[in-house]
Amino acid sequence: MSIFSLQGKTAVITGGASGIGKAITTAFAKQGAQVHILEFNEESGNLAVEEINNNGGKAYFYQCDVSNHQQVKDVINTIAAQQPIDILVNNAGIAHVGNVENTEESDLDRIYNVNVKGVYNCMHAVVPKMKANGGGVILNMASIASSVGISDRFAYSMSKGAALTMTYSVAKDYVNDGIRCNCISPARVHTPFVDGFIKKNYPGKEEEMFEALSKTQPIGRMGKPEEIANLALYLCSDEASFITGTDFPIDGGFIKLNG
Incomplete structure (x- = not known):
């Protein structure tokens, strides 16, 4: 068996049809996981699934707005009825440029609904399933903006700071249930x-x-999407079974070397 194998595992990946999410989906499928893509864009979702399946992987697409609590719950229930969910990657997210003065209330709400509530919705739906199955792995996509100040990223930084602290909270609360929870902070x-x-x-x-x-x-x-995907693959594999409650910057030295 190859190192970092996900053979026989079921992974749910939000925003898994483009950018970093697609790279993660592709890497997981290559390592044997059955991947379930939750994606708002139907065309992108179908194309990603087609590409993976044509290359020998197993992928399924669900058109889903992660900010919609009931919609997420319904999709997770559908997947869990077929097989246990081993891995959840909360990758879906949106960006916003602006400081506190030129960030409108509607901007803040829009970012919160996807980047914060979306992460909550997915974990809220998946954690009970993982508990019942004896454990699992959750990986959240944070950002260097979770840890250091970035100019004109007020709302985005707020949301990624929440992703970081939700990671810590879930890791602490469910360590005895066999659930590991970590996050990645790309530059x-x-x-x-x-x-x-x-x-x-x-x-x-x-x-x-x-x-x-x-x-x-x-x-x-x-960074390259594939580099983020490789870190995600490691953290979701059994080789990382001793790691939980940790944030992993992958930033070309941004946090530590920019001082």
């Missing part, structure tokens, strides 16, 4: 979202801004 990762952000906010200066944003990491470049 800037090169995804289609980043390309879209640069194109929208810096038209005509895309190459220049990409280079500038890349250099904000001391290592001199953005």
Whole structure:
């Protein structure tokens, strides 16, 4: 059996059809997991499932708004009725640029509903299933913004700080139930979202801004989705069975070396 095998395990991955989420879904499927993608965008979800299944994996798609409590509960119940849920990756999230003055109430609510309530909804639905099955692994996607100040990321930082502390709380509360809960804190990762952000906010200066944003990491470049996925794979594998209640920065030195 290969190291970091997920053979025979069932993984639920939110936002698993694009960017970091797709990389995680692909990595888990390659290691033998049956992956269940919860994704708001139906087209992206179907394409991701098709791609994985065509490459020998096992994937299923559920159109789901993670901010909708009942919808999440219904999807989790559907999956759990078929097989035990071994892994939950709370990856779905949205971004916002702005400080406290130019963040509107509607902006704050929108970020909270997906990035905070969405994580709560999924854990609230999955934890009882994991308890009944004797344990499981939960991995939340936090951010370097959970730990250090990032300019013009007021609402986003709020939400990722919540992801970090929810991780600690769940790890503490359910350690005796065999549930491990950790989180990953990436710095800037090169995804289609980043390309879209640069194109929208810096038209005509895309190459220049990409280079500038890349250099904000001391290592001199953005992370790759596959690098985040590899860390997620380790933390959700049996090889990481001694790890819980921990945040893992993967940031090209951003937190420790930018001082």
